[in-house]
Amino acid sequence: MPAIAAYAPGKIILTGEHAVVYGQPAIAAPVEEVRARAGIEANPTEPDGKINIIAPDIGLDTSLDALPLEHPIATVFREVRQELGLDHLPAMTLNITSTIPIAAGLGSGAAISVAVSRALSSFLGSPLSDEVVSRIAFETDRFYHGTPSGIDNSVISYGRMIYFMRGGPLEILTNAETLTLVIADSGEKSLTGKVVHGLRTRIELDPQRYDPILEKIGVVSFSARQAIEKGDPAGLGNLLNDNHSLLQQLGVSSANLDLLVRIAREAGALGAKLSGAGCGGNMIALVEPDNAQAVAAALLSAGAVNAIFTTIPQS
């Protein structure tokens, strides 16, 4: 069997994080500038079923048997094997590397699951469809999140900008104008499961306060879709700003994220907001292409630990 490599991009959420967990729409786009890679090679001299896993970025150097059953990588192996109707696997070594920062709202967990599902199914001679890969990544996301909405696995598996509603059909968005974004890392690690759980507790205690905020975020995503489809970056920028203040009201921002969002706007961004679970992780700024460097420089001097550029191409 030839050696195989498969890749998956990172992702950003443009609008609608958290509200999407409660049935509101959200918009997400892949970030091709960072990615996870899964490489597999056969070990013909080893006994069948002996699977080595080497993943330095997540501190793994082990064999599949040694992983807990619910571990995301063990889950991917089990799901792919079931999907392909195989009762045993040949000996192999899986190497995972990733340039997607961990616990930063860029979808590193889902990207690893997608890359491993693709590499493993191709290695076994039956590459799985985006739909099945997405379903498998959703299963593994439960390990990190508990109650994922499904947006991360969907945007990363399909590799396109999507308009997503829990339980609804997946919609690939058309984009009238190429969008340029700066993504800056606050440097604070944030565990999505913890932030989602904290918000759930607040909502359950005071639904009258939080439900209207979630609904307003849904309206922001609906309007953002229109701005994207008709090519109105300035309008989209304002909606990102509105989304950030609604996320502040949900209690999922942080002093650092608020500072970076303000600095990006002062440096001329069309709009800025936290992206992903919040309470740390990354923020995004929508910029004019010729202003991208200046916004990134301002963010770095205000304390961002990293800044990358991405574009969402016209489609």
Ligand code: PMV
């Ligand atoms: O994985 P993150 O940090 O980008 O967060 C995912 C977005 C949430 O809406 C907060 C959770 C979810 O499952 O949709």
